[in-house]
Every structure is written in structure tokens, then in C-alpha cells.
Amino acid sequence: MSKPKVAFFDFTSCEGCQLSKLNLENDLLDILELVDIVNFREAISDHGEDYEIAFIEGSISTPHCVERIHKIRRQAKIVIALGSCAHIGGINAIRNNMDQDEVRETVYGNDKYLFPSIKAQAVSDVVKVDYVIPGCPMDNQEFKRVLSALLTGKIPEIPEYSVCVECKAKENECLYDYGIVCMGPITRAGCRAACPTNGHYCYGCRGLVPDLNKNAAKDVMEKYKLSIDQIKKRFYMFNTNYVNMEEKSYE
Amino acid sequence: MSAKAIAREKIPDAVLLLKTKYRVIAPVPKGKTFVFKKIDDPQEIVLDYNTTILPLKKFFLPPREVLVEYNLKKQEYREPEIKSEPTVFFGIHNYELQGILRLDYAFGTGVKDETYLKKRKNNIFIGVTYTPDDFHFAKSVGIPTDLKEGFDIFLTKYNSHYRVEALTDKGKSIVSQWSEFLEECSYDSDPVVHFKNKLKQSVAGIREVFHGAYNHPVWKETSKKCYSCGTCNLVCPTCYCFDVSDEVVLGTNRGSRSRRWDSCQILGFTEVAGGEAFREKRYDRVRHRMSRKFAYIMDDRDRPFCVGCGRCIRQCTANISITDVMNALL
Incomplete structure (x- = not known):
């Protein structure tokens, strides 16, 4: 062959x-x-x-x-x-x-x-x-x-779950408990939670999870007293196209 | 009544003695919270802790472990050797050990999971009382703070000392070696403990609550907040679901089959071949988690698979509380 x-x-x-x-x-x-x-x-x-x-x-x-x-x-x-x-x-x-x-x-x-x-x-x-x-x-x-x-003729699989899964497996403290906005809960895993493990918030570089709960951020913002701008800022690093697509769909 | 007691400052010496014979696992601080860790320096141990990020299950069912290694060409396979080093788990809350007892039931009933059970050999548990924080609700699920089931030794905290009770032969043998650290003490009764977080109803009959609750609005309401990040399952002492996958090393015939923690809150968990998902809707998954804890699975003494540690509430980014959800049903 x-x-x-x-x-x-x-x-x-x-x-x-x-x-x-x-x-x-x-x-x-x-x-x-x-x-x-x-x-x-x-x-x-x-x-x-x-x-x-x-x-x-x-x-x-x-x-x-x-x-x-x-x-x-x-x-x-x-x-x-x-x-x-x-x-x-x-x-x-x-x-x-x-x-x-x-x-x-x-x-x-x-x-x-x-x-x-x-x-x-x-x-x-x-x-x-x-x-x-x-x-x-x-x-x-x-x-x-x-x-x-x-x-080997198999379908390549990448994780469909969020970075939290890998972050918890490493027993990291949650960055939200330090008032830091982290993209981990909605970002696709596979990085072994490299950034949170090393003390930095997740940038969302692997894109968002396919099964995203779009409106859940409201409660997180309330719990940790965060503003919509703080959350949006995190999205703009890697996921501008996602935010733009979403905002367009609301117009 | 009179009993043996150990002063708080003597604890490190007592642990040092244990370390000559055993691997010692105990709670140590990590930032604002705590983790269970193998102890090098007994001074690190903190006995006044609310709870750890991950439960003790990480020692018996690690986040990822290899089940079998194989060679495709030679058609050979072998299971990795599992060491069950004599280990003392020191400073353990009773709900924590109750979690392990539930896992023993899950892995030891029916088809036995040797990969788990082998690690459960040579374990000694030394318990300690705790002060419930805003999240613990162990009493509501049938685990009052004075329940000592499964422990070899149990320490009950009084102001500056701990009452020492040896509950098994192994425990008695350790306590006899501790004699130089112990003193006689007298006590009237167990400290009074209040739980701030509780279920409206005790666990007796809780299974019946789920009859007719399938379409309760609480499932949809809760799911609106949920990200399905899986944290509640991963930090749960009684959640044991795992996913198994094969991996062949690129360019070789060598491969391994391993398992890793999975979560019923994640869409992929419910997907089967062909892409069909049994619990496609988020509220189906939220309902499944609660139903499984309190209705679908009970051990042989009819106790639910929730030990009231409160980790899933404490660590939920979206502020979802299992007690709020249950109380909405009760």
C-alpha cells in the first residue's frame, strides 16, 4: 500500500x-x-x-x-x-x-x-x-x-466537553473564586487545562463547546458580580466571529 | 466519662509515627481551599477544613487510568500492576468515607471491578469531626456528624484536643503505639452540630418523591442556568461513571485502553453509535443526575447515592444547588 x-x-x-x-x-x-x-x-x-x-x-x-x-x-x-x-x-x-x-x-x-x-x-x-x-x-x-x-481508518475524535472537566481532574482552584473571568466552562477541552493549571484564565482558544448554553452567563455574572463587558472582552480574544454571528442573529 | 485524647499540637508527631509504616493521605491547604495529598511533612495537615476540591475517590478511581495495554501485531495484552500500598487516610470526614462505601457497593456488586477493588485493600481510615459550612447537608441524607461507620479510629474535636476512639483491631493497634501522645480526658457529650443547609424531608421515602416529578418545572428552570460543564459530577464522591477509549501509538502496534471520569451532564455522555442522544435536552440531563442520586440507585441499605458533602453546590459556577432542587420537589 x-x-x-x-x-x-x-x-x-x-x-x-x-x-x-x-x-x-x-x-x-x-x-x-x-x-x-x-x-x-x-x-x-x-x-x-x-x-x-x-x-x-x-x-x-x-x-x-x-x-x-x-x-x-x-x-x-x-x-x-x-x-x-x-x-x-x-x-x-x-x-x-x-x-x-x-x-x-x-x-x-x-x-x-x-x-x-x-x-x-x-x-x-x-x-x-x-x-x-x-x-x-x-x-x-x-x-x-x-x-x-x-x-488506521478511525474517525478522529476531539473532546466535546468543556475545559472544566480537565481542570477539575487536575484539582485546580476555580478562578471564578478569585473574581477572574475564565472561558473554561464554555470552551472545548483537549488542552489538559494548560492555562488555568498555570494560574491564567482560559482564553477560549479551542473554540466554544458545541452544546453551548447561551443564556446561562447571567447567573454567573450575578454570583461573581461581573459585568457583560468583562465577559465579552474574554470572547473577543479568539471568538470574535462567534460574538458577531450571535449579535447579528439578534438584530 | 473518661477517654483517651490527643492535644492538637501532638497530631504531627502522631502522624510522623504513622509515616514510618504507612503512606499517609490527609487534607492540606491549596490556596483558599483544601486537597487530599500524600503527606511528606505532617505540619502541612489541616484538620479544621470544610472540604477538599476532589473527594477521596481520586485515589481509587483516578481521573484517568490505563486498564489494559496491548500489542496488535503480537495479539498480546497485559493489565498494569496495581500497587495497594498500606495507606492511612487521616483526617477524613464521615460523609467522605460514606462516599467510598457507596463506590464499594457500585464496583463490588455484580461484576466486580478489580481495578478499583485492588486499591481498596490495605486502607486505614482515621476520621475527624467537622463544622458544617453553608453547603454541607450530610445529616439530611442520613449521615449525622457522629456516624463512625467504616473508620478504624475516630477523632472528635473538642476545644484544644481530640477525643480518640479506636473502633477496629487495626485502629486499636495504632492507638496503642500512640500512647506517649495521649492523655486521659473527660467529656460530657458529643459537641452539638447544626447544619445550615438541609433537605425539607429526611431520606426515608425520598425515592417516592420522584414518582410524578418527571415533568416538574424545576428541571427546566435549573437547566437554564446550567453550562453542562460536568463539575458537579467530577467533584462528587459517589459519581463513578467513566468513558473508555483506545489509543494506538502513532506508527506502532502498541496501544492502550484507558478510562477517564465522565459526566452525565455532558451531551456526549448520552450519545450512542449513530449519533442518537438519549438525553439530548439539558433538562433531561439535570433530572437524570438528581434522579440517579436519590431514586435510581440506592445501596443495599437503601441509602441514596448522595452523601451531603455539598461539593456540587460549592463548586458550581452557575450557582445551582442540589438541595434547592430537591426542596422544590419535596
Whole structure:
């Protein structure tokens, strides 16, 4: 059986998710035994256009991105979004609530007309995405699990429960008891509660749980005396696109 | 009446002596709260604590544990060796041990769960009384503070000392080694304890309350606040549901099957093959948790699977209280 051909593509992102894979030093040779990597700008100079599995990093934020991602989708049998930007728009989407012309001017100055851009979107807003590996940066252990599942013909599974589950398993104190707004109760787990375990609130980088109770925040705000702005601020870090979609649906 | 007592300041010395023979697990502070931990320095132990974040179950049913390791190519498997080191659980509240007794019932009745039961060997429990805070309601579920079932030794707190009662042979043998730390004391009666949090009705007949309560408005009302984060289950001394999953190490034939704590409040818990979920609605799941605690499962003495520790109330971000919900039904 020939090895499946795999490609990595970067869109609007810091490319950290791709780079982090080069940190899988102990496993890289094993992975190369199992797959042929034909396109991986950060690691190899070949640019093969024949691949079955495409890992996508970064958000879709220019007309050119849209064109490229459609081309990739037409070629790949399986498309996997890697990291927050590809999964939910991520940090890039913070600019979606700013004046877009001003954003272009800040970045490109007088050349702003040479670089058309659109609002930063998740890959799944543009083309069909088969699986996601969430997080900022994506988790290498999860990457290995997903790849292992794909290669053994299983459906890759990522947790659908919240970060609280992993946080409780580590017996952390709840940050809400310190008056700190944490995205943990509504953020998809899989990070082993890395931020709360190290004393920081959850940023929500893995996106929201699929089974979200949208109106439950009211009671939490009352119990811990928090304002709606404090809660919204936390959402804007990684989940701007979610907030915008919700607010639009109320208009 | 006269009895043996130990002064509060002698406790670390008594624990130090235990440490020569046993692994000692006891409550220690963690920030604003407490956790059970293996003791290195007996000075860390705090006996005046309300409760810990996680119950003792974490030592017998860890958040994640490997059940079996296998090799697909060789078609071989082996179960990891389980050590049951002689352990003293020191400074344990009685509802806590009641939780363990409920788990013994769940894992030891019918198909026996050896992975759990092996860890229950060589355990010694030394109990201590506690002052109920705003959340404890153990008395309402049939666990008054003077219930000593299951303990080898029980310490009852008076002002500056603890009355020491040896309740089993193992307990007596430990107390005899403690003689240099003990003094004679006299006491009139057990300290009076008040619970602020309580159920309107005692547990006798509580199962019947659920007849006709299936469509009670409290389920929907409560579910509006619930995030389904699962905290109430994870911190519960009697919740034991787990999920089992297989993982093959990438590029090898080696794999393992492990279990991890699960929660009936999470949608995925109720999903079966094909994507059908039996309790798709949040209120179905809220009702299920309460029904399971007070109606669906009772041990052989007909006691509910709730020990009144109050952890699920104390740690609920959304301020949901199991006693409020139950009182709405009673």
C-alpha cells in the first residue's frame, strides 16, 4: 500500500502551528514512515500538488486566500483545519470589528490598495472542513492522535466537553473564586487545562463547546458580580466571529 | 466519662509515627481551599477544613487510568500492576468515607471491578469531626456528624484536643503505639452540630418523591442556568461513571485502553453509535443526575447515592444547588 500524501498549507497566521510540528522530534521519523509529505513550506522546498490529506493553518482573509483554499479543497480528499485561526478565525478576527480601510492603512500604509483583504474567517466558513485540531497553538499530542486515527481508518475524535472537566481532574482552584473571568466552562477541552493549571484564565482558544448554553452567563455574572463587558472582552480574544454571528442573529 | 485524647499540637508527631509504616493521605491547604495529598511533612495537615476540591475517590478511581495495554501485531495484552500500598487516610470526614462505601457497593456488586477493588485493600481510615459550612447537608441524607461507620479510629474535636476512639483491631493497634501522645480526658457529650443547609424531608421515602416529578418545572428552570460543564459530577464522591477509549501509538502496534471520569451532564455522555442522544435536552440531563442520586440507585441499605458533602453546590459556577432542587420537589 502506498503511503498517503500529505500537504501543509499556511494562510493568515503566525505559522506557529506548522512550526510546532517540527518539535515532534521523537516522532518525526515515525510519521515520515507512514506518510509522504509533499508540501510543507516551513520544512521542505518541494511543492507537490498531488495530495490526499491537506492540513490548513491560518484564517481566510484575502480574496487570494479564497481562491487558494478552493483549489486545495478540489484536490484533497480530507481537509483538516489546524489551530485557532483556521478553526474559528482566531486572533485575526479581532480586526473584523475595526474599520477595514483603517486596518489596511495601518498595515500597508500607502500601498494599501495593492493588498485587498476581507474579514478574517474560519476555513469552514469558505469550504467544507472534515476535521479540526483546535487551539493556539494546536496541541501536538492531539495532532498525533488525529493522524493516527486517520491512518488506521478511525474517525478522529476531539473532546466535546468543556475545559472544566480537565481542570477539575487536575484539582485546580476555580478562578471564578478569585473574581477572574475564565472561558473554561464554555470552551472545548483537549488542552489538559494548560492555562488555568498555570494560574491564567482560559482564553477560549479551542473554540466554544458545541452544546453551548447561551443564556446561562447571567447567573454567573450575578454570583461573581461581573459585568457583560468583562465577559465579552474574554470572547473577543479568539471568538470574535462567534460574538458577531450571535449579535447579528439578534438584530 | 473518661477517654483517651490527643492535644492538637501532638497530631504531627502522631502522624510522623504513622509515616514510618504507612503512606499517609490527609487534607492540606491549596490556596483558599483544601486537597487530599500524600503527606511528606505532617505540619502541612489541616484538620479544621470544610472540604477538599476532589473527594477521596481520586485515589481509587483516578481521573484517568490505563486498564489494559496491548500489542496488535503480537495479539498480546497485559493489565498494569496495581500497587495497594498500606495507606492511612487521616483526617477524613464521615460523609467522605460514606462516599467510598457507596463506590464499594457500585464496583463490588455484580461484576466486580478489580481495578478499583485492588486499591481498596490495605486502607486505614482515621476520621475527624467537622463544622458544617453553608453547603454541607450530610445529616439530611442520613449521615449525622457522629456516624463512625467504616473508620478504624475516630477523632472528635473538642476545644484544644481530640477525643480518640479506636473502633477496629487495626485502629486499636495504632492507638496503642500512640500512647506517649495521649492523655486521659473527660467529656460530657458529643459537641452539638447544626447544619445550615438541609433537605425539607429526611431520606426515608425520598425515592417516592420522584414518582410524578418527571415533568416538574424545576428541571427546566435549573437547566437554564446550567453550562453542562460536568463539575458537579467530577467533584462528587459517589459519581463513578467513566468513558473508555483506545489509543494506538502513532506508527506502532502498541496501544492502550484507558478510562477517564465522565459526566452525565455532558451531551456526549448520552450519545450512542449513530449519533442518537438519549438525553439530548439539558433538562433531561439535570433530572437524570438528581434522579440517579436519590431514586435510581440506592445501596443495599437503601441509602441514596448522595452523601451531603455539598461539593456540587460549592463548586458550581452557575450557582445551582442540589438541595434547592430537591426542596422544590419535596
